[in-house]
Amino acid sequence: MAIVAVGTEIVQCARIAQMIQQHGEQFLERVFTAAEIDHCAQRPDATGHFSRRWAAKQAVFKALRCHRRGVSWTDIEIATHPSEGPTIELHGIAADLAEEAEIDAIHLSLGGCRTQAIAYVVLCD
Template sequence: ANLAGRFAAKEATMKALGTGVRGVSWKDIEVVRAESGAPSVKLHGRAQKRAERLQVSEISLSISHSREYAVAFVVAQRDETP
């Protein structure tokens, strides 16, 4: 379930960036955990370039899974300050 949750997190990140699953490499999105256990996303390569182009200032990630299912929710926030 842990692997499925990370996969879902990467897919949700791709969709939040507006690229779908073919726009960036799976390897360009890293799912990491803070000491507290909270998951977060680190972007690399084309995913990072896409986020910069979109002026994404923060990516929030939530992962949940059961024995059979995994789901991830990603919000890409933009700083609208001029």
């Protein structure tokens, strides 16, 4: 297994909070899947959870180099599995691009504090 690409992103949590305040459900539904919205909304630090997922999606966009290739935000889903922690599930065009690039594994690391969220993604073949 070799590393094919990496992507990283850091975001100010206040920026995501502002987007949620200004655009509400429209922003949430454009960027996050229903499962992601449900997961984050149930957390005491919902903004932090949304921010980390936003950062993870941005990191995937960078690693796949797919910003202008028709990939929607919801084609990249940050799923949470109790025994594994957060994982990346690709759908639609994002999944097609990963398959074309022969990506067999995607590794994700999330972190943050009250003010910032960070994500690091490693794509492997």
